[in-house]
Amino acid sequence: MRTGFQSRRAPFLLSVYAFLVYAFLYFPIIVLVVYSFNGSGVGGFPPAHWTIDWYRQLFMDAALWDAVLNSVMVAAVAVAIALGLGLPAALALDRTDFPGKALFRRLVLLPLILPGIITGLSLLMLFVAVGMKLSLVTITLGHGTALISVATTEIFAGLQKLERAQEEASLDLGANHWRTFWRVTLPNLRVSLIAAGLLIFTLSLDEIAVSFFLLGRANTLPLEIWSRLRRGITPEINAISTLILVFSIGMILLWYRLRTRLQHTDESAAPLVPAAIEGESA
Amino acid sequence: MYSRAYKTAVTIPPLLWVTVFLLVPYAILFCYSFWSVSSAQTILHNWNLQNYLQLARNPIYAQVLFRSMRIAASVTVLALLLGYPLAYYLSFHAAKRKDLLYQLVIIPLWASYLVRGYAWKTILGSDGVLNGFLQYLHITHRPVEFFLYSPFAVIITLTHIYTPFTLLPIYASLEHIPRNLVEASHDLGASPWSTFRRVILPLSLPGVLAGATFAFVLSLGDFLAPLLVGGPSGIMISNVVVSLFGAAYNWPLGAAISF
Numbered sequence: 001m002r003t004g005f006q007s008r009r010a011p012f013l014l015s016v017y018a019f020l021v022y023a024f025l026y027f028p029i030i031v032l033v034v035y036s037f038n039g040s041g042v043g044g045f046p047p048a049h050w051t052i053d054w055y056r057q058l059f060m061d062a063a064l065w066d067a068v069l070n071s072v073m074v075a076a077v078a079v080a081i082a083l084g085l086g087l088p089a090a091l092a093l094d095r096t097d098f099p100g101k102a103l104f105r106r107l108v109l110l111p112l113i114l115p116g117i118i119t120g121l122s123l124l125m126l127f128v129a130v131g132m133k134l135s136l137v138t139i140t141l142g143h144g145t146a147l148i149s150v151a152t153t154e155i156f157a158g159l160q161k162l163e164r165a166q167e168e169a170s171l172d173l174g175a176n177h178w179r180t181f182w183r184v185t186l187p188n189l190r191v192s193l194i195a196a197g198l199l200i201f202t203l204s205l206d207e208i209a210v211s212f213f214l215l216g217r218a219n220t221l222p223l224e225i226w227s228r229l230r231r232g233i234t235p236e237i238n239a240i241s242t243l244i245l246v247f248s249i250g251m252i253l254l255w256y257r258l259r260t261r262l263q264h265t266d267e268s269a270a271p272l273v274p275a276a277i278e279g280e281s282a
Numbered sequence: 283m284y285s286r287a288y289k290t291a292v293t294i295p296p297l298l299w300v301t302v303f304l305l306v307p308y309a310i311l312f313c314y315s316f317w318s319v320s321s322a323q324t325i326l327h328n329w330n331l332q333n334y335l336q337l338a339r340n341p342i343y344a345q346v347l348f349r350s351m352r353i354a355a356s357v358t359v360l361a362l363l364l365g366y367p368l369a370y371y372l373s374f375h376a377a378k379r380k381d382l383l384y385q386l387v388i389i390p391l392w393a394s395y396l397v398r399g400y401a402w403k404t405i406l407g408s409d410g411v412l413n414g415f416l417q418y419l420h421i422t423h424r425p426v427e428f429f430l431y432s433p434f435a436v437i438i439t440l441t442h443i444y445t446p447f448t449l450l451p452i453y454a455s456l457e458h459i460p461r462n463l464v465e466a467s468h469d470l471g472a473s474p475w476s477t478f479r480r481v482i483l484p485l486s487l488p489g490v491l492a493g494a495t496f497a498f499v500l501s502l503g504d505f506l507a508p509l510l511v512g513g514p515s516g517i518m519i520s521n522v523v524v525s526l527f528g529a530a531y532n533w534p535l536g537a538a539i540s541f
Binding site: 011014015017018021022024025026027028029031032035046085086088089091092095096098104107108110111113114115116117118119121122123125126129141145148177178181206208209212222225226229233237238241244245248249252253256 | 499
């Protein structure tokens with residue numbers, strides 16, 4: 001297939017331009033990591049006095065680790081909520097027809113497209129209206145709700161790749177729907193579910209716009225960093241950012257691996273975003 | 283082929299949840315925009331259009347909204363200028379390295395928002411990396427202040443954050459272009475440039491539109507980057523909303539702006 005136009009060598013200028021765009025995308029990240037080892041502060045050039053002191057300081061910072069623990073708890077429950085509701089939502093979108101289905105699809109995917117501020121504020125209004133105190137619980141509900149969108153698109157993509165014949169065989173052989181679901185559908189969706197879970201976990205750990213409005217007394221990690229940023233910046237923040245970065249990249253690569261393993265064809269391009277658009281225009 | 287019970291089981295729980303936690307909240311926010319706040323700082327549930335009128339009359343809001351639109355539009359244009367050629371390169375010229383290069387775009391997309399915003403803060407600051415570099419080369423002798431805390435800083439940061447977002451739908455639409463169309467254009471004697479202009483570009487417009495919408499909507503609604511790197515002259519409309527909900531306690535007015 002890849003003949004003619006495809007196999008032509010890239011025009012020189014285009015290659016250079018592509019390289020520059022990558023440089024732009026990665027430059028801040030590299031600077032951040034480099035300066036986390038810089039003994040003389042976050043700025044200045046060239047960096048001097050290589051040190052791991054900032055990391056040492058980081059590991060003794062109790063407040064920061066409390067925030068990490070909070071974030072992990074929030075993310076874990078958010079994953080449970082998002083998967084618990086995203087799975088039936090994806091099944092509903094894939095296999096049923098009901099009045100208002102298009103509206104339902106839009107609503108589920110809305111947090112993916114709307115700025116976090118709108119979702120955050122709306123939920124704040126709800127919690128105030130029912131008199132619920134802001135705490136980690138409200139943040140968890142917020143994350144869980146916003147991330148159902150991600151769970152639904154991921155699982156829906158997995159469902160589309162499923163061999164429907166297997167389920168039909170199971171039904172023909174006398175298993176009921178419930179049994180078929182547990183013994184055939186769910187095991188087949190395992191990779192999708194794990195991949196979606198990883199992605200949701202990572203996104204929840206990093207989430208700040210929705211949490212910003214639902215914050216009670218206990219901080220999540222991004223909000224703890226946020227409040228420190230307002231007091232002034234130290235390379236300790238570079239150090240924690242570097243760790244977050246390494247963690248997110250690891251999780252995302254793992255997610256990507258799982259996802260490509262799931263898809264035999266190479267149309268995995270742009271998984272979430274077009275799904276959201278298709279959801280919108282459908 | 284699915285029983286009624288099955289359909290109910292998969293439909294009702296998510297439907298209920300999104301109604302309670304998405305539809306109702308959005309509706310409440312919408313209602314707030316028609317309410318008002320009394321001098322004793324309580325919310326009065328008298329329906330009126332005061333908030334919207336105030337928005338229309340007070341030039342400050344129009345000014346901030348205009349500035350936000352301008353920033354969002356600049357971000358959109360820059361993200362397209364950076365994203366489209368890269369997407370084109372990935373789709374048509376990356377050959378064997380396509381998967382690797384594609385993943386390289388995905389990674390910064392999911393790398394923490396806060397981390398990326400913070401990185402720009404350390405680069406653009408008055409004693410930041412860029413100023414340090416310029417002084418090191420003796421191009422400037424005093425720190426250049428306008429890098430940070432300016433609309434310029436907000437635009438750069440948001441462009442950095444939303445370029446991958448813009449690229450993805452463009453890339454997807456380029457990938458969907460049947461390659462034999464491109465080859466046919468070549469065989470019929472079109473130059474690469476006119477193939478691009480007459481075949482590829484028109485077919486990729488839906489992706490461009492989607493990408494542009496993403497960049498525009500998301501950067502218009504962004505309030506963290508302006509807080510982080512924007513300073514007073516980089517305030518965007520969402521920051522006004524945040525302050526109305528926080529210190530100013532004028533929730534109805536804030537809700538009105540949100541819509």
